[in-house]
Amino acid sequence: MENDKILILDDEQIVIEAITKHLSRRNYEIYSGKDGKEGLVLYHEVNPILIILDLRMPVMDGVEFLRKINLSPADSCSVIVLTGHGSDEEMERCFELGISAFLRKPFNIYELLGIVSHSIALKKVELDLKAELIQRAQMEDELQRYRNHLEELVEKRTVELQNTNDMLQKEIVERTNAEKHATRSLRDKEVLLREIHHRVKNNLQIVSSLLDLQTKYIKDPSTLDMFKDSQNRLKTMALLHEKLYQSDNMAEIDFAKYLTNLLDHLYRSYCIDTSCILMSTDIDKATIGLDTAVPCGLIVNELVSNSLKHAFKGQQGGRLSVSLHKLDDGQFKLTVSDTGVGLSDGIDLKNSKTLGLRLVNALVIEQLEGTLEFDTNNGTSFWIVFRELKYNTRGTKDDR
Ligand SMILES: Nc1ncnc2c1ncn2[C@@H]1O[C@H](COP(=O)(O)OP(=O)(O)O)[C@@H](O)[C@H]1O
Ligand SMILES: [Mg+2]
Known part of the structure; x- marks a missing residue:
């Protein structure tokens, strides 16, 4: 020092x-x-x-x-x-x-x-x-500068946060509006779709009624039969549209309920006494889209109609069984069998001269892309294995 x-x-x-x-x-x-x-x-x-x-x-x-x-x-x-x-x-x-x-x-x-x-x-x-x-004055000076700087930063950040907040608020309002709009539009479309299914069903019923009126002028029993078959085919499809507009999502049908309704209708249509031809059903709970349900419904209509019309001719009575099971690999197995007289030998479904069985064959092979087998020992049994059809939005079949 x-x-x-x-x-x-x-x-x-x-x-x-x-x-x-x-x-x-x-x-x-x-x-x-x-x-x-x-x-x-x-x-x-x-x-x-x-x-x-x-x-x-x-x-x-x-x-x-x-x-x-x-x-x-x-x-x-x-x-x-x-x-x-x-x-x-x-x-x-x-x-x-x-x-x-x-x-x-x-x-x-x-x-x-x-x-x-x-x-x-x-x-x-x-x-x-x-x-x-x-030194203290310098420190205070520096502290004051630091405080000023901090205040500036806080002010700037506050403005930034306020801006972000405003933007977010705006976005929330926009999104909420868009969501409301989308919900409204979806609801409108649902109403419209329900209305369309309702009208399709009504129109099918009108056609059925027209056929009914026409039968008054027909005397030939086999022509009358054909008219009745056609009416039942129309009813089969009308029932599907009815089930669709009653369903929650309008895309899928509760197939168990549909089949039960269809069977009731066919029994009534052919005036069958249920104590005479007993009906037993074993149907898994399943929802199926319209594209699969239409061919499926038509197939059941043809097979059950045949059993009710032809199987028990000259017999006291018997049993009709319908079952639908979902298999482990996701396919469905539909069975219609009766304890009636059985099909005549050598029947060829593909080249059948009558429309019913030919229709069944075409619907299984071409529409459902499934397999069809039948057995005529002890009555008649048909069983069909198929997969639910998946359609894309343009209505063409997806690769499966
Ligand atoms: N479950 C059945 N039991 C007995 N015969 C049947 C059965 N199903 C079909 N058939 C016979 O096969 C024929 C062809 O049937 P189908 O093609 O449905 O024509 P349709 O019912 O109009 O006669 C029937 O006429 C009937 O003789
Ligand atoms: Mg038939």
Whole structure:
């Protein structure tokens, strides 16, 4: 650490030497001048922490020197006046000019040493305090800048968040509107579709009624039979459209319910007594789309009609069984069997001269792309294995 610098200004060399001798021993760095003018030069050059100042000096006296250096409490230097002649007025003026102690000659060197070390210690404390104050002011400045910056950031972020929020709100409103619109449009389409199925069913029934009216003019039993078959085919399809507009999603039909209704209708249509020809059904719960249900319904209509019309001729009665099972591989197995007289030998479904069995064969092979087998021992049994048809939106068959 650097030694503290002391500047002695006195026109008496002997005073300078006496003080220098004592101060040097205490590790101070001593500079000296014989008047105020020299003192000013040294003061600016050396920047001492303490000045020991005589008042009466040639060229420039102590008071003039004090005026020139214009001491203020914030300065890094303090001044002790050491004079042989100072009046009380001069002492007062010197204190006004910022000195810290006033000693008269002749002086006690130890008293001076005490005042010197005390003044230097006090100045150092002052300087430390000043440095600390400056540092604190700087820190506060920096803190304020940081706070301002932070406030700016918060403000900017708030604006950004507000904008994002506004955008999101707008998007939510847009989406909600779009959703409402889509729901409304879907509901409208559902209503429309239900209406279409209803009308198709009604139209099929009208055609059926027209056929019914026409039968009044037909006398030939086999032609009448053909009309009845046609009516039942129409009813089979009308029933499907009825089931569709009653269903929840209008795409799939509860096939078990549909088959039960169809069988009831056929029994009524052929005026069959259910205690005479017993009916047993074993139908798995399954929903099937219209594309599969139409050929399936028509097949059941043909096979059950045949059993009711032909199987029990000349017999007391018997049993008709219809079953539908979903197989493990996802296919369906439909069985229609009766305990009647059985088919005549050598029947060829493909080349049958009659429409019913030919229709069954065509529907199974071409529409359902399934397999058809039958057995004529102990009555007649037909069984058909098929997979539900999957249609794409344009109504063409998907690759399966
Ligand atoms: N379950 C059955 N039991 C006895 N004979 C049947 C049965 N199914 C069909 N047949 C016979 O096969 C013939 C052809 O049937 P089909 O092609 O449906 O014509 P349709 O029923 O109009 O006579 C019937 O006329 C009938 O003699
Ligand atoms: Mg038939």
